Amino acid sequence: VTLLLTLxxxxxxxxxxxxFSVDDTATWAxxxxxxxxxxxxxxxxxxxxxxxxxxxxxxxxxxxxxxxFTPEDWDGADPQHVELFYSLYFVMTGLHALHxxxxxxxxxxxxxxxxxxxxxxxxxxxxxxxxxxxxxxxxIWILLFPLLYLVERHS
Amino acid sequence: xTTHVGTAEHDTPHGDEAVGHVVPLPIYFAVFVTxxxxxxxxxxxxxxxxxxxxxxxxxxxxxxxxxxxxLYFMHLRYSSRLTLLFVGIAFFWxxxxxxxxxxxxxxxxxxxxxxxx
Numbered sequence: 001v002t003l004l005l006t007l008x009x010x011x012x013x014x015x016x017x018x019x020f021s022v023d024d025t026a027t028w029a030x031x032x033x034x035x036x037x038x039x040x041x042x043x044x045x046x047x048x049x050x051x052x053x054x055x056x057x058x059x060x061x062x063x064x065x066x067x068x069f070t071p072e073d074w075d076g077a078d079p080q081h082v083e084l085f086y087s088l089y090f091v092m093t094g095l096h097a098l099h100x101x102x103x104x105x106x107x108x109x110x111x112x113x114x115x116x117x118x119x120x121x122x123x124x125x126x127x128x129x130x131x132x133x134x135x136x137x138x139x140i141w142i143l144l145f146p147l148l149y150l151v152e153r154h155s
Numbered sequence: 156x157t158t159h160v161g162t163a164e165h166d167t168p169h170g171d172e173a174v175g176h177v178v179p180l181p182i183y184f185a186v187f188v189t190x191x192x193x194x195x196x197x198x199x200x201x202x203x204x205x206x207x208x209x210x211x212x213x214x215x216x217x218x219x220x221x222x223x224x225x226l227y228f229m230h231l232r233y234s235s236r237l238t239l240l241f242v243g244i245a246f247f248w249x250x251x252x253x254x255x256x257x258x259x260x261x262x263x264x265x266x267x268x269x270x271x272x
Contacts, residue, residue, distance in 0.1 A: 015191075035271070131229070132229055134227045135225075138224055138228070139225070142224065143214075143217050143221065145211035146196075146197055146201070147217075150197065150198065150213055151201075151213070152209075153201040153202055153209065154202050154203055154204040
């Protein structure tokens with residue numbers, strides 16, 4: 001179990017940061033916009049008047065709730081650029097979230113197996129493989145986080 | 156309750172047959188803390204205007220963090236050269252996709268399209 005906790009320690013922080021994307025989806029669902037998914041492409045439409053900028057800005061402020069990740073100045077951005085960004089944003093964070101849900105399932109099974117004393121010095125391959133998978137997911141987020149949340153932050 | 160496992164008494168730090176390399180916990184925690192520090196640094200640097208260097212710094216830090224995860228959490232540092240080779244091949248393949256895609260992105264607009272002057 002100690003080994004499992006160690007394995008989970010590093011991605012745990014990432015999981016907390018991932019809360020952002022989960023919040024995103026929840027906020028999105030309640031904000032009165034349409035998100036249509038077709039062929040892996042997320043299309044964003046405002047229900048009101050196609051006011052992407054106002055919509056996205058409002059939504060971002062709602063999501064971030066005034067935290068350090070609030071974009072200061074999204075106003076005036078090219079709507080098509082905003083749409084392109086969020087298409088990529090939701091596909092990338094969504095796919096990453098799917099990997100994490102799968103990982104959480106595998107880790108849960110592993111914890112039960114460990115508690116039943118299934119692993120020892122002579123048999124631990126599932127622990128090793130799960131660790132590899134979990135850290136692969138970890139590395140994805142290490143790269144996605146700066147690319148999605150830190151770009152153009154200074155401007 | 157400890158159950159005696161037959162191979163245990165033969166284990167040495169390099170007893171690769173049975174247990175592989177067991178990484179000491181302090182190393183795991185040290186790497187974990189280092190990763191947290193780098194996360195703080197990359198978030199802080201993002202608010203400093205470095206022009207085009209911002210993305211370079213962010214990606215450099217991200218690659219260092221990914222390397223730490225690969226080397227210690229994924230045991231690459233203690234793995235065979237064959238494993239290292241396969242990891243290298245995988246990243247080379249990933250690199251070809253990124254380079255070819257970026258070559259398209261970067262060279263857009265260098266030449267006019269046919270019929271558009």
